[in-house]
Amino acid sequence: MTLSILSVASEAVPLVKTGGLADVVGALPAALAAHDVAMTTLLPGYPAVTATLGKKPKVLHTWDRLLGEPARLLAGKIGVGSSEGHPLLVLDAPGLFAREGGPYVDATGRDWPDNWKRFAAFGRAAADIAGGGVKTLTFDLIHAHDWQAGMALAYLRFAPFSGDGAGPQLPSVITIHNMAFQGHYGADLFPALGLPPQAMAIDGIEYHGGISFLKAGLAAASRITTVSPTYAREIREPGFGMGLEGLIRAREGEVSGIVNGIDPAVWNPASDAALKSGYTARALAKRATNKRALEAEFGLEKGDGPLFVVISRLTWQKGMDVLLEAADHLVGIGARLALLGSGDAALESGFHAAAARHPGRIGVRIGYDEALSHRMLGGGDAILVPSRFEPCGLTQLYGLAYGCVPVVSRTGGLADTVIDANLAARQAGVATGVQFDGVRWQTLADALTRTVQLYRDPAAWRSLQRAGMGADFTWTGSGEAYADLYKSLTVTR
Numbered sequence: 001m002t003l004s005i006l007s008v009a010s011e012a013v014p015l016v017k018t019g020g021l022a023d024v025v026g027a028l029p030a031a032l033a034a035h036d037v038a039m040t041t042l043l044p045g046y047p048a049v050t051a052t053l054g055k056k057p058k059v060l061h062t063w064d065r066l067l068g069e070p071a072r073l074l075a076g077k078i079g080v081g082s083s084e085g086h087p088l089l090v091l092d093a094p095g096l097f098a099r100e101g102g103p104y105v106d107a108t109g110r111d112w113p114d115n116w117k118r119f120a121a122f123g124r125a126a127a128d129i130a131g132g133g134v135k136t137l138t139f140d141l142i143h144a145h146d147w148q149a150g151m152a153l154a155y156l157r158f159a160p161f162s163g164d165g166a167g168p169q170l171p172s173v174i175t176i177h178n179m180a181f182q183g184h185y186g187a188d189l190f191p192a193l194g195l196p197p198q199a200m201a202i203d204g205i206e207y208h209g210g211i212s213f214l215k216a217g218l219a220a221a222s223r224i225t226t227v228s229p230t231y232a233r234e235i236r237e238p239g240f241g242m243g244l245e246g247l248i249r250a251r252e253g254e255v256s257g258i259v260n261g262i263d264p265a266v267w268n269p270a271s272d273a274a275l276k277s278g279y280t281a282r283a284l285a286k287r288a289t290n291k292r293a294l295e296a297e298f299g300l301e302k303g304d305g306p307l308f309v310v311i312s313r314l315t316w317q318k319g320m321d322v323l324l325e326a327a328d329h330l331v332g333i334g335a336r337l338a339l340l341g342s343g344d345a346a347l348e349s350g351f352h353a354a355a356a357r358h359p360g361r362i363g364v365r366i367g368y369d370e371a372l373s374h375r376m377l378g379g380g381d382a383i384l385v386p387s388r389f390e391p392c393g394l395t396q397l398y399g400l401a402y403g404c405v406p407v408v409s410r411t412g413g414l415a416d417t418v419i420d421a422n423l424a425a426r427q428a429g430v431a432t433g434v435q436f437d438g439v440r441w442q443t444l445a446d447a448l449t450r451t452v453q454l455y456r457d458p459a460a461w462r463s464l465q466r467a468g469m470g471a472d473f474t475w476t477g478s479g480e481a482y483a484d485l486y487k488s489l490t491v492t493r
C-alpha cells in the first residue's frame, strides 16, 4: 500500500531556498517515490511560490481567520532535476507571506517582527490539513522540518482541527536540519496561539519561561531525525544541543540520523551544462579547461599549487572567521582561493580585504550564484568546509561527486561523508578527502598544508578524486531509510 505523507517545510527547491534545507525538502518526494511513498509538500505562500501556481490556482480550503489572518490553501506541483512534479500545497495568506524580502528577514536583514505569527499560522494550517480538516486530503503521517514547521506537531497534539483529540494521533516525524535555529518567543504570545493551557508546559512548547517552536515539535513528534548519524550523537551535548540536549537525551531511543543525498540529475560533472568541459572519473584531465576558466573568472594567476574553493554562508557556524585568519598561510604555501558566499558583513569585508592583499591569489564573489557554484566545483581542486558544526552539509558531497576534494572539519555530516587521507585509508585506496579536528588557526593551517602536499603527488591526488567520485551520495540509501522509518510508524495503525 502506498503511504501518503505530508511534508511541511518553509523552503524547497526550486521555489524558495536560503540553505540546504531547501535542497533536501525539494529532493525528498522523488527520493521516496521509488519506495512506494507519495509525498505532498506544504509551503508558505511566499511571492516566489504563489507565482508558480498560475492565474487561477485550485483552492482546496479557506480560513476566514487563521491566527486572525484570512488564508487559502492552494494546490500546485513542485519538481526539480530528475523528478517530474509532485503534489504541492501552498498556504496563501497574503498578510503573512506576500511581502518583498527574504523568508525570515526584511530587506535590511532584520527578522520579520511577526515571524511567530507567520509560522504559528503555518503550523496551525498544517495541523488542520493533517488532522483531516480538509476533506479531500488524507495522510498517513506528517513530516515536519525545522522550527518553522514545529508548531504543526504541537497543534496536532494539543488542538487537532477535527475529532475530540482522544482518537489515534497521526504519527509524526520531525527533522532537525540545524539546532542553531529554534524559533524562541516570549510567553506573552501564548494566548494568541490558540492552544489549551496544558500546552504551556515543560513537556509541551514551554522553554525557559518562553516558547520554542522547535522544542514544540521535538516534544510532540513520534520520532526525531537529524541529517547525519554523528550530528544525532553530537546534539546530546550542550555545545551542539544548544539548550535542547536534555530533551534529545530524554528521547534518545527515538532520535536517529539519516544523511542527506544529492540529486545526480543536478550534480553530475558528465552532464552539467554549467561546465565548459564535462568529465568523468576516467577523464579527469578535462577538468583543466574548467580550472583555467575559473581562474580567469576570479582574476587568479596560474599556479602549481591547488586552487581551493569555498561556497558558503559566511557565518561563525561555517568557520569562515578562522579561514579568513588562515588566508595568508594558504597563499604562503602556494595555494589559491576562490570564494563565493554572503553573510556577516564583517566577514564579507574581511574577505574583500584578503583579496586586495593577495591579488591574483585570492578571488572573492559576495552574493548567491547557483551556476557559478557549479563552475567552481568543476574547476576547483579542493573545496574547504571548516565548519564548527555541520548537521550534514551538502557542498562536500558536491565536491566528492565533482572530484573537487573536500577538506573538512571532523564534525556532523562532514565526519560521516568524507574519509580522511590517513596512511591506512590511502593504502587501501578509500580516502576521499582531508579531515581535521577542532576549528582553529593551527588545525586548519595544518590541514591546508597537508592538502598541498597531497596535491603535489599527482597519483595520490587522482586516487582521492576517483574514490570520491565513485562514492554514492545520491538519495538511494537515504530515501529508503526515510521510507522504512515512515513504515515502522504506520504499520500498527
Ligand code: ADP
Pocket: 018, 019, 020, 021, 023, 311, 312, 313, 340, 341, 342, 367, 368, 369, 370, 373, 392, 393, 394, 395, 396
Ligand atoms: P547550510 O544549509 O547550512 O547553508 P548546506 O551545505 O547544507 O549548508 O547547504 C548550502 C546550500 O546552499 C548548498 O546547496 C550550497 O551550494 C548553496 N550555497 C551556499 N552559499 C551559496 C552561494 N553563495 N551561491 C550559491 N550557492 C550557495
Ligand code: GLC
Pocket: 019, 020, 021, 022, 024, 177, 178, 227, 260, 390, 391, 392, 393, 394, 413
Ligand atoms: C542545515 C545544515 C546543513 C544541512 C542542511 C540540510 O542548513 O546547516 O548542514 O546540510 O540543513 O539538511
